[in-house]
Amino acid sequence: MMIPFFDFSEVHRELGSRLTATFESVMSRGHLIMGQELEVFEDEFAKYCGAKYCVGVGNGLDALALALKARGIGSGDEVLVPSQTFIATWLAVSMVGATPIPVEIDPATYSIDPEKIAEKLSSRTAAIIPVHLYGLPANMGAIRQLADTNGLFVLEDAAQSHGAMFENKRCGSLGDAAAFSFYPTKNLGAMGDGGAVVTDDKSIAEKVRMLRNYGSRVKYVHEVVGGNTRLDELQAALLRQKLPLLDGWNAKRGAIAKRYSEGLATLDEIVLPTVPADRTHVFHLYVIRSKKRDALARSLQEQGIGSAVHYPIPPHLHGAFSDSGFAKGSLPIAETVALESLSLPMWPQMPLEFVDAVVDHIKQFYAKA
Numbered sequence: 623m624m625i626p627f628f629d630f631s632e633v634h635r636e637l638g639s640r641l642t643a644t645f646e647s648v649m650s651r652g653h654l655i656m657g658q659e660l661e662v663f664e665d666e667f668a669k670y671c672g673a674k675y676c677v678g679v680g681n682g683l684d685a686l687a688l689a690l691k692a693r694g695i696g697s698g699d700e701v702l703v704p705s706q707t708f709i710a711t712w713l714a715v716s717m718v719g720a721t722p723i724p725v726e727i728d729p730a731t732y733s734i735d736p737e738k739i740a741e742k743l744s745s746r747t748a749a750i751i752p753v754h755l756y757g758l759p760a761n762m763g764a765i766r767q768l769a770d771t772n773g774l775f776v777l778e779d780a781a782q783s784h785g786a787m788f789e790n791k792r793c794g795s796l797g798d799a800a801a802f803s804f805y806p807t808k809n810l811g812a813m814g815d816g817g818a819v820v821t822d823d824k825s826i827a828e829k830v831r832m833l834r835n836y837g838s839r840v841k842y843v844h845e846v847v848g849g850n851t852r853l854d855e856l857q858a859a860l861l862r863q864k865l866p867l868l869d870g871w872n873a874k875r876g877a878i879a880k881r882y883s884e885g886l887a888t889l890d891e892i893v894l895p896t897v898p899a900d901r902t903h904v905f906h907l908y909v910i911r912s913k914k915r916d917a918l919a920r921s922l923q924e925q926g927i928g929s930a931v932h933y934p935i936p937p938h939l940h941g942a943f944s945d946s947g948f949a950k951g952s953l954p955i956a957e958t959v960a961l962e963s964l965s966l967p968m969w970p971q972m973p974l975e976f977v978d979a980v981v982d983h984i985k986q987f988y989a990k991a
Contacts, residue, residue: 623925623926623927623976623979624926624927625926625927625928625967625976625979625980626928626967627928627929627930627965627967627968628807628928628967628968628969629969629971629972630806632969632971632972633811633969633970633971635971636867636971637863637864637867640863641813641860641863644859644860644862644863645856645859645860647859648855648856648859649856653855654854654855654856655852655854655855656835656852656855657855658855659855659856659858659859659862660678660852660853660854660855660858662858662862663676663678663853663858663859663861663862663865664676664677664678664818664858666862666865667802667818667820667861667865668820670785670792670794670865670868671792671793671794671795671800671820672791672792672794672795673794673795673800673820673821673822674821674822674824674827675820675821675822675823675824675826675827676818676819676820676827677818677819677820677827677830677831677834678816678817678818678834678852678853678858679816679817679818679819679830679834679851679852679853680815680816680817680834680850680851680852680853681803681805681815681816681817681851682710682781682801682802682803682804682805682817683710683713683714683717683803683817684817684834684849684851685801685802685803685817685818685819686710686711686714686751686777686779686801687713687714687717687718688819688830688833688834688851689777689799689800689801689819689821689826689830690714690715690718690720690749690775690777691718691829691833692799692819692825692826692829692830692833693748693749693775693777693798693799693826695718695720695748695749695775696718696719696720697719697720698719698720698746699719699720699721699746699747699748699749700720700721700722700723700744700746700747700748701715701720701721701722701723701747701748701749701750701751702723702724702725702734702739702742702743702747702749702750702751702774703715703722703723703724703725703734703751703753703937704724704725704727704733704734704751704752704753704755704956705724705725705726705727705936705937705938705953705955705956706727706732706755706933706936706937706953706955706956706959706960707753707755707779707933707937708753708781708932708933709933709937709940709942710779710781711751711753711779711937712724712937712942712943713942714751714801715751716942720748720749721746722937722943722946723742723744723747724742724937724938724946724948724953724956725738725739725742726738726953726955726956727755727955727956727959728761729955729958729959730896731755731758731760731761731896731898732755732756732758732909732959733752733753733754733755733758733759733760733761734750734752734753734760734765736761736764736765736768737764739765739768740768743772747772747774748774748775749774749775749776749777750765750768750769750774750775750776750777751776751777751778751779752765752776752778752779752797753779753781753782754778754779754780754782754783754786754793755782756782756895756903756905756906756907756908756909756932757782757783757786757809757875757903757904757905757906757907758783758786758895758897758901758903758904759783759786759787759788759793759796759901759902760778760788761788761898762778762788762789762796762797763788763789763900766796766797775798775799776796776797776798776799777797777798777799777800777801778793778794778796778797778799778800778801779800779801780793780794780800780801780802780820781801781802781803781805781808781817782803782808782809782906782907783809783904783906784802784808784809784810784868784872784904784906785809785810785868785869785872785902785904786872786901786902786903786904787901787902788900788901788902789900789901794820795820795822798821798822798823798826799819799820799821799823799826800819800820800821801817801818801819801820802817802818802819802820803816803817804816804817804818804853804857804861808906809868809871809872809875809904809906810861810864810865810868811864812857812860812861813856813857813860814857815857816853816857816858816861817853818853829846832845832846832848833846833848833849834848834849834850834851834852835848835850835852836848836849836850837849870970871970872904872905872970874970874971874972875904875905875906875968875969875970876903876904876905877974878905878908878968878970878972878974878977879895879903879905879908879968881974881977881978881981882894882908882966882977882980882981883895885977885978885981885985886910886981886984886985889984889985889988891912891913891914891988891991892910892911892912892984892988893910893911893912893962894910895908895909895910905968906968907932907965907968908965908966908968909932909963909964909965909966910963910964910966911959911962911963911964912962912964913962914991915931915961915962915963915964917987917991918964918984918987919931919964921983921987922980922983922984922987925983927967927979927980927983928967929964929965929966929967930964930965931963931964931965932963932965933960933963934960935960936953936956936957936959936960938952938953938956939957966980967980
């Protein structure tokens with residue numbers, strides 16, 4: 623049985639003719655940048671998140687960087703980031719001239735550990751970027767309390783958490799601003815790159831609107847030094863077709879995750895995802911941990927079963943951050959998680975018999991081991 627890690631064809635077959643009709647509609651109007659589809663999507667996604675404003679941008683990395691820049695964070699500032707995450711979280715901080723300061727993650731939830739934040743605070747600390755990794759919200763109650771006490775900007779990295787909830791509030795409404803990615807494999811994915819900044823702060827929204835469009839609010843009038851990073855009309859229109867289906871897709875992901883967890887519960891050799899009672903996990907990824915990760919991944923591949931590693935090298939060990947002062951061994955939780963994590967196949971339309979086949983093979987692997 624061949625089981626891919628992610629099946630694009632199944633995701634888009636569900637919408638089929640609607641996506642084709644949307645494409646033809648946008649093409650026939652001939653307005654491809656900064657038009658009505660973008661404006662309507664921004665309004666719809668802001669409301670979905672429970673926020674006032676949404677600004678569509680070119681990708682999730684730009685969403686993070688523009689939100690920081692709109693807040694005035696730059697050279698001389700420090701931004702607290704999780705020790706293990708996709709490197710974009712750290713890159714965004716560097717892009718605006720600030721310094722990323724890693725805080726170890728909670729090994730149960732894989733998000734920044736609030737209990738370790740205080741020891742990394744300094745007179746230069748300007749912001750915290752909690753990452754809702756794999757689709758599980760960070761502990762935003764504790765993080766907001768620390769941030770409010772110390773006057774820090776909280777920017778959610780919500781690239782993997784479309785629709786996830788903390789204490790019945792959606793990601794995107796839990797910080798001062800949030801950055802989303804619409805990369806094709808995301809829970810809400812475009813047919814190419816895309817991203818958005820979501821916020822209740824009118825000033826941040828207005829600044830991001832300028833920064834994404836050459837620093838301009840009025841054509842050929844450039845108030846600040848900006849760039850070109852806009853969510854185009856076609857991607858916005860396609861995302862509008864998918865947004866009403868997002869909660870249903872997330873529920874299907876949850877059912878698949880439950881099937882995995884129930885099937886694998888008897889294996890002491892692996893660590894399963896943890897979901898605290900105050901949070902809703904949307905399982906962008908279903909990630910287990912195993913000390914035999916690489917051997918298990920090879921065994922799955924031999925049976926035609928896809929898997930992936932998110933993320934094999936923690937940010938501080940990449941060449942891009944070789945001058946950060948954090949050598950190998952300095953962030954042991956991040957390094958252990960990087961060595962042990964394995965993502966199993968997951969997409970909303972994944973048949974449950976596929977889940978059972980993956981579970982059966984993992985059990986067989988450990989029985990032989």
